[in-house]
Amino acid sequence: MKKIAVLAGIALFVTACSEAEEASVENSEVQPEVKAMATSAAPDAPASAAQQSDMTYGDIVYGSPDAPVEIIEYASLTCVHCGTFANTIFPTIKEKYIDTGKVRFIYRHMEGNRVGLAASTVARCGNDEETKALVKALFAKQSQWLQSQNPLDGMASVLLRYGVSRTKFDRCLSNTEMHKEIVEQSRHGTDAYNVTAIPTLIVNGAKADDYRLEPLSKMIEDAL
Template identity: 50%
Template sequence: MQRIIGLIFGVTLIAACSEAETESTSSAVETAESTAVVNSVVEGAEEAVAAVAEVAQDAGAREGVWGDIVYGDPNAPIEIIEYASMTCPHCASFSSSIFPKVKEKYIDTGKVKFLFRNLVTNQVDLAASTVARCSNQEVAQKLTKEFFAKQNDWGRSQDPISALAGIARKAGISRTQFDRCLANTEMHKNLVKIGQDGVKEFNVTATPTIIVNGSKLDNYAFETIEKAVDAAL
């Protein structure tokens, strides 16, 4: 397991999120598209997956959430997709300040089905995204929220694996299950493919990116989402 961890984290980190951390939604929106998710990022993730595959056994490969992390009524008339990186500060800001408004106005009222999709941009992101999907939909939602809320803690930790494991343990993921999830190379490949598909289908170039009924929005401000959803209802 130590060798696996070394392979996951022994790669230069590449951020797809906007570079500057801003204090307001409007500033964040202005910079949200500033850093492109280029093909080299996906290729780098694929190389890391291949390296891990050489030393990891595929234990319980089909455990966990392999598709979208789904919020709301699956039959809701409007579909919103978010592409996000677990290490992106603006994605964390979206999770804490914008998503709750979307949830209250549209998801909880049955108007919107919200689909969360990972766009893996670096090796810490790969680890967090994999662990978040260890169990079921409910746990995936909880861990995604917690990982974003505590992003500064584990993201800047000298030992991000232990920091992530501590958060996961509070959500009911034992260290044994955590380690098994972390070594799941099939999930790593699945996560890379989710991001690749987003780039190909929607030309996702930054995180977070919001898609409403198949149309990519210019920014992720709540007012922009609100306008798009209301126009589609």
């Protein structure tokens, strides 16, 4: 699992995202200043009406609200282990448990670097179903855009295939209200569940020890 440090300052992230080394912060501990992030993270200028209408706010939710088991995942789009979960484990969980009404699955952001913040922001560049498709695409093409010379350009290239023009991409990227929301989700993961590594999965309020398919499936079955 990837150790995380939540970003303390976001205002400079757009200019810094061209530095590819920011994309992989593997070994830092969560910093105490996380509790002040939500109020200090972004400029005071509110998001424009166009920015607001372009984007999806709140949790990314799969499955029925009446499902007996609720799983909350805290993850980062720059986390390789999170990509492994998204690409190889989540599809089975979705088919076996979510689509059959047994599990309600909630995805929340836990970002620890500026590139991750950028990725999570532009992944929200659409309605609910479009956002799910963009998150899936960014995880599927993670190595491609994350290792590119300019990760922002790499993200834009991936999302262009899903109908996100560069103009829309840049507009979404500059949405400071979304920056604050992502920071708040990250802070909540630390405060509510003591998330220190990702991916972290919370099954009916209990933290899973292992995100691999077999132990996670057992935990779900035990909760049913």
